[in-house]
Amino acid sequence: MIHNLSQKLTTTFIHHRIIDAEDREIYIYSFELLLSAVINLAVVVLLICLTGQVWGGVSFVLAFLVLRQSAGGYHASSHFFCILSFTVIFSVFLAVIIFLPPLYYLPVILGALTIGIPVIVRTAPVAHENKPLTGAECARLSHLAKLTVVVLTALIMTGWYLVPWNAASVGAALGLLTVALSSLAALYQKRKRA
Template identity: 35%
Template sequence: MIKKFVNYMTRKFIDTGIIERDDDEVFAYGLEIITSASINTIFALIIGTVMGRFIESIIFLVSFCIIRQFCGGYHADSNRKCIISFNSIFAISIILGSIIDIEKFSLFFIILTVMNTVSIFVLAPVCHINNPLSNEEYKSNKFKSRLISMFICIVIIIGVQLNLDKYIIYSCLALTWVNLLMIILKISNIIRGKKYEKSSS
């Protein structure tokens, strides 16, 4: 559905002279990303509103999105899978944030946040083995991922001290998911690399 919409809009923009035909692939790729992200955000906000967690949804989405783009990690291979997987992650996070007694586990979430931050410092950015970043992109993303993860880590620790546990847990969960997606792709890259070495030997 998204592909059809993107292709239709791309043709329209070419026919009206807004973009050149030579730029159709770049435009289509950008529009596809924007459309997919918009659908994910809309669905997430609907889920959060229905569950009575609108503010918490905003906190999760902001925390997740601002660091995810620089850390990399596993991505679904189709828009449908992307929408399903992201909104599943989001729904699980909202449910966990709603049922966990945050005050009893505040120390655990601080430790978890620090562990995730350290992992991001070491691993990020993680991109697909067949789609590596340029040297400049890698350095830029590493710096930004470290800076943002440190900022989120500090906000979470301060939030615990200010008894804002019911809100900061969503930032912690967002950081945890970003870290897990990085680790999943990292392991996948290692497996692919070993398979390639075996097949080429």
């Protein structure tokens, strides 16, 4: 569906001479990425509106997106599976926030950080096979991932200290944990293929 729509958009842009025909494949791929991101965002907004978990949902997504940029992680085999897997992960997160009594937020935060931080520090960046990294890029992203983890951890703990029982801190901590688990899944996938 996303691929077909991307092809139609590209064909329309070529027909109206907005883009050159020789750049067709680049634009098809770019439209696929854009449409996938828009659909993911729409799903997140819809689920946040349905559950009312604004602070927890937004902090989860922000922590996930910011850290994922430098840490890398698992990539689904298609845009459909990417959207489906993120929807499932985000839904599970929202269920945890909704059904977990706030009394248990701090243990969940500490557990997520205890598992997530060492995994990211040891594995980041996890590059995708279609986009290998040079040594300099790898070193820069590793440093950036570690710095991001430190800043996120400071924000999470400061947020918890200032506003205990708020879902924002647990959301960010679980976003960090999700990136760590995504990194482990990507490494497992690489070893399985080797």
